[in-house]
Amino acid sequence: MVKLAKNALFMCGIVGYIGLNKTINHSNKIIEDAIEKLNKRGPDAKGHFRDEYCEMGHARLSIIDTSKNANQPIYSKDQRYVLVYNGEIYNYLELKKELISKNYNFKSNSDTEVLLYGIIEFGKEFIKKINGFFAFCFYDKKEKYFLLGRDRFGIKPLIYSLNSERLIFSSELKSILSYPIKRDIDRQALSQFFRHTYIPAPRTIVQDCKKLLPGEIMEIQNNKVEISKYYSYYPTKLCDDNYETAQKKIKDLLYKSVEKRLVSDVPLGTFLSGGVDSSIISAIAKEYKSNLQTFSLGFKDQPLFDESKYANEIAKHIGSNHHSFDITSKELYQNLIDFLDYSDEPFADSSALNVYLLSKKTRENVSVSLSGDGADELFSGYNKHQALYFSEEKNWKNSIIKNWGGLSKLLPSSRNSKIGNYGRQLKKLHYGLNLNLSKRYLEWASFMEESEVYNLTNQKINYDYLEPISSNKRSINDFLYYDFNLVLDNDMLRKVDMMSMANSLEVRTPFLDHKLVEYVFSLPESYKIESGNMKKILKDTFKDHVPKNHFNRKKHGFEVPLTKWFKNEMSGFIKNEIFENNILVKQGIIKQHGIDMIKNKWINNAKGNNVYHIWSLIMLNNFVKKYLV
Secondary structure (H helix, E strand, O other), X not given: OOOOOOOEOEEEEEEEEXXXXXXXXXXXXXXXXXXXXXXXXXXXXXXXXXXXXXXXXXXXXXXXXXXXXXXXXXXXXXXXXXEEXXXXXXXXXXXXXXXXXXXXXXXXXXXXXXXXXXXXXXXXXXXXXXXXXXXXXXXXXXOOXXXXXXXXXXXXXXXXXXXXXXXXXXXXXXXXXXXXOOOOEOHHHHHHHHHHOOOOOOEOOEOOEEEOOOOEEEEEEOOEEEEEEOOOOOOOOOOOOOHHHHHHHHHHHHHHHHHHOXXXXXOEEEEOOOOHHHHHHHHHHHHHOOOOEEEEEEEOOOHHHOXXXXXXHHHHHHOOEEEEEEEOHHHHHHOHHHHHHHOOOOOOOOOHHHHHHHHHHHHOOOOEEEOXXXXXXXXXXXXXXXXXXXXXXXXXXXXXXXXXXHHHHHOOOOOOOHXXXXXXXXXXXXXXXXXXXXXXXXXXXXXXXXXXXXXXXXXXXXXXXOOOOOOOOOOHHHHHHHXXXXXXXXXXXXXXXXXXXXXXXXXXXXXXXXXXXXXHHOOOHHHHOEOOEOOHHHHHHOOOOOOHHXXXXXXXXXXXXXXXXXXXXXXXXXXXXXXXXXXXXXXXXOOHHHHHHHHHHHHOOOOOOHHHHHHHHHHHHHHHHHHOO
C-alpha cells in the first residue's frame, strides 16, 4: 500500500520575465496583468517576486495545505533561491526524507519546497527523481542562474518568448501577450493548425512564442540560453515478460498510480464516460474511496453521442455516487461565449467545448478529478491502430482498395451521423493504404487535406514535428509513439488542461505515470491489439472490474452539434464574418480563395469535414480579434 500523505499540491499558473543583457525597466503593472490573465488557473492567491534581473509571478489554486505558508513564489531560508511552480510531486515524501538527511529544514508540508531544495542540492538532475507533473522556474540570485522545466509527457504547459534581450515564460500564451512582444503569425503553425486542428509543439500561433517540449529543460546563465532533453523514452528492445506477468505488472502499476493521485484535502472524484479507460480508473479509485463521486455528461438530443446510459451502468456496478448531467445543444451553445473568451491559441478540437462543460459541472461538486487520458495512446485504442493492424494483411488490404474505394466516394463524410462517420473513416482508410507508413500516419491523424490547407495559406506544410518512421512495415508501437508525442501532448492533454483550468478544476491522469508508460511501451504489439481487438491486455487485466459488454462496445467520443448551430444560431455570423468580410483575409493571414471553396462546399452540402474547417476558421478568427487587432 502507498501511504497517502498530505502535502501542498498546486494546480496553478506561472509567469515570468528574465532580462538577458539588461535590467528590467518596465512597471510592475505588466506582470500584475499577466498574473491576472491566469486567474482561472489560480483564483485562491497571487504573488510575485522582482529584482533588477527578473520577475516571476504565481496564481494559486489550493488543493492541499491551503494555508498562506504554501503561497508562491517560495524562497529558500537565506532568500538566495526563488521558485514558482505548477504541479504535483507524488513521491515528495521519499525525496523530502533524502533532503532531510542532508540537513535541509522544511517550514511547510509543501512539495514545492521539496522541489526548491532538491534543485539546490542536486541541480537539474533532481528532475529525473520526480514522479509527477510540473512546469517551473528556479532562480539562483547569486549566480544569476535560471532553470525552467516541463514534465516528462507535457501534462502541464510551459510557453516562452525568447530574443537577445529577454525571456518571457508562462503557463498560457495570453499571459505572455501582456508583455509588448511582436505578434506576427507563424505561417507554418497556421498551416499545421488547419491540418490537425491544433498546433504541434514547439510552435505556437505567434512566431515569437514557442512551447517547451515535454521532458525538456531550459538553462540560462551569463546571458546564454540552452535547451536540452532530460527525458525521452522509446524502447530499443521489447521486454521478455509473458502475457500473464505483463498483466500482473500493469495491474500493480496502475493501482499504485491511482492511489497516489487520490491525495487531496478538497473533494475529489473521477470522470466516467462509460468507456473502458475511465471505467477502469473509477473502479480502482472506488476501492480506495468508499464515497467516490463520478461525473459524466449526457446528450439527450444527440443519441449518437450519448453515452450516459453506459456511465450510469458502470457507476451502479462499482457503487459510486454518480452525477450525470443531461446537456442539450442549447446549453452547449449558451456556454460557447465563455469557452471562446477563455481560449487563446487557436484550438479547433470541438470536443473541447464538452470537456469545458463537464469540467464546469464537475467543479460545482469537487476540486479534483481523475481521468482516463493516455490509455488510447498507450494500449492502442484508436481506429487508426486497428486499420494499421489489418493494413498488412494482403487480402484485407486488396479488398479495401478494390471493392470499397468507390463506395467511400459515394457515402456522406461527416461525424454528425452514423453512416456519415463510417463514410469519413472509410475514405481516410482507403486513401491512407496507398501511402508509406509515415505519410499514412499523418493522413490518418489529420482533418484537412494538404490541398485545402494550401488553398487557405498558400504555403506547403512542414512536418518538422515528426521524425519519419524508418520502416515501411507495420508497427503498432511506432504509431502509438507518434500518437503519444503528437496527439496526446498537443490535442488531448492541451484540451483537458485548458478546459479544466478554465473552471479551476485539477485533472489527474493515472495512465500517465512514467513507470507505467515505460513498461507498456516495452510490451509487444500483440499484447495490445490482436485480430483487431484493441486494448487487449488492458481489457483482459481488468475484466473483473467492469462488465464485459462494456469492454466490447464501440466507443462514440465527444462531439458538438456544429452543423445544427451553423445552419441556425450561427448562420448570420458564418455568413458575415467567416464567408464575407473575413478579418483573417483583411489581415493577410489567409486567402479568400480558400474561404470561397469552403463556402461553396457548405452551401452545396458537399461531403467531407467542411463543418470542422469552418470551426477552425472560427477559432482562428476568435484569436486574431482578441490578440492581434
